Amino acid sequence: MDLTIRPRRLRTSAKLRKMVRETRMDKSSLVYPMFVMDGENKKEEIPTMPGQFRYTLDRMPEILQEMADAGVGSVMLFGIPDHKDEVGSGAYACDGIIQRALEKAKKEVPDLYYIGDVCMCEYTSHGHCGILKGDYVDNDLTLDKLAQIAVSQVQAGADMVAPSDMMDGHIAAIREGLDKNGFVTTPIMSYAVKYASAFYGPFREAAGSALKGDRKSYQMNPMNRREAIRESLLDEAQGADCLMVKPAGAYLDIVRELRERTELPIGAYQVSGEYAMIKAAAAADLVDEYRIMCESALSIYRAGAEILITYYAKELAQAMKKGDIG
Ligand code: PBG
Numbered sequence: 001m002d003l004t005i006r007p008r009r010l011r012t013s014a015k016l017r018k019m020v021r022e023t024r025m026d027k028s029s030l031v032y033p034m035f036v037m038d039g040e041n042k043k044e045e046i047p048t049m050p051g052q053f054r055y056t057l058d059r060m061p062e063i064l065q066e067m068a069d070a071g072v073g074s075v076m077l078f079g080i081p082d083h084k085d086e087v088g089s090g091a092y093a094c095d096g097i098i099q100r101a102l103e104k105a106k107k108e109v110p111d112l113y114y115i116g117d118v119c120m121c122e123y124t125s126h127g128h129c130g131i132l133k134g135d136y137v138d139n140d141l142t143l144d145k146l147a148q149i150a151v152s153q154v155q156a157g158a159d160m161v162a163p164s165d166m167m168d169g170h171i172a173a174i175r176e177g178l179d180k181n182g183f184v185t186t187p188i189m190s191y192a193v194k195y196a197s198a199f200y201g202p203f204r205e206a207a208g209s210a211l212k213g214d215r216k217s218y219q220m221n222p223m224n225r226r227e228a229i230r231e232s233l234l235d236e237a238q239g240a241d242c243l244m245v246k247p248a249g250a251y252l253d254i255v256r257e258l259r260e261r262t263e264l265p266i267g268a269y270q271v272s273g274e275y276a277m278i279k280a281a282a283a284a285d286l287v288d289e290y291r292i293m294c295e296s297a298l299s300i301y302r303a304g305a306e307i308l309i310t311y312y313a314k315e316l317a318q319a320m321k322k323g324d325i326g
Helices: 007-011 014-019 060-070 097-108 139-156 170-180 198-206 226-237 249-261 272-283 289-303 313-322
Strands: 030-037 043-045 053-056 074-080 113-118 131-133 136-138 160-163 189-194 242-246 266-270 307-310
Touching: 007 014, 030 060, 030 097, 030 313, 053 060, 060 097, 060 313, 074 097, 097 113, 097 139, 113 139, 131 139, 136 139, 139 160, 139 170, 160 170, 170 226, 189 226, 189 249, 198 272, 226 242, 226 249, 242 249, 242 307, 249 266, 249 289, 266 289, 272 289, 289 307, 289 313, 307 313
Parallel strands: 030 053, 030 074, 030 307, 074 113, 113 160, 160 189, 189 242, 242 266, 266 307
Antiparallel strands: 043 053, 131 136
16 A cells, blocks of 8 residues: 555554644643632532532631642632622622632642632622622623722732623723732733533532523623624733633633634633533443543643633642643
8 A cells, every 4th residue: 555644653652642742731720619618617519519519618728738739720719608698798898708718728728829700699699790780780880899809809818810700891990900909910810701601500509699590691692702702802902811711611612713813821611510511421320530521621722721720620630640631
């Protein structure tokens, strides 16, 4: 057979396959999202997310230490408050759950990089990500609150803030708030492209969201691709330091398109529904959980993300250490 070009030559040994692989990643790019709550000595399993827990602050350092030991670079904290109100005041209270968590985390496990999720939905009695005027989430009233939340988190110790609210002008408002308070070096990772997605279902359960309706008047329509670019470029112009696409797995085309349109680092969030689906399929013995975990993660990097936010962060860090991916 006269065949000079044979792609299979580069697949003949494990060493060679590793040498010529196109996608590379490392543990420092992993972000672990986790939930903290008030109370004492509790580590509560989240029914919709097997293997994930809500921690009281006294139990939080043990999981943080596990992440640090595994080599995970960063943790993103979500607070579950005891009380919710119309204006989500628990989100920016200086003694709020997330502020106390950040303060304690920084002190007790300083090796990790801490990201605060800036949003109101866990803290509002109606479950929306902003201030309601009638049935509509009022954009401009919400902006002030977002800036306040971000400042309070950074004062408590957050290294970076990640606004997930999808309000117009949020990055400018938060940047101004941070700068006015002297935090000019604190970066913002914008959830620039956040779709109104069914993949968040298990998270809403986990965070005790009070939402009755939907978020379609602020989160994006899954049918849209150009709009994702528009949102990203707007946030970039307002001073976002990193951009995020969410969910990840069903939106890899968006990650790739963004990678070609911006020079900023791009994060992708493998959300609760993506995690829960792998867990459920594995529990039913339908798929090999470890291999699916690795493949779903590397696909997100291959699409162009530099940062991966995932509930599998620790297991992925271990897989990277073993050389199964990376
Ligand atoms: C809050 C927020 C949500 C998620 C992260 N931040 C939920 C939502 O928008 O309804 C989802 C994360 C996940 O599903 O893992 N604004």
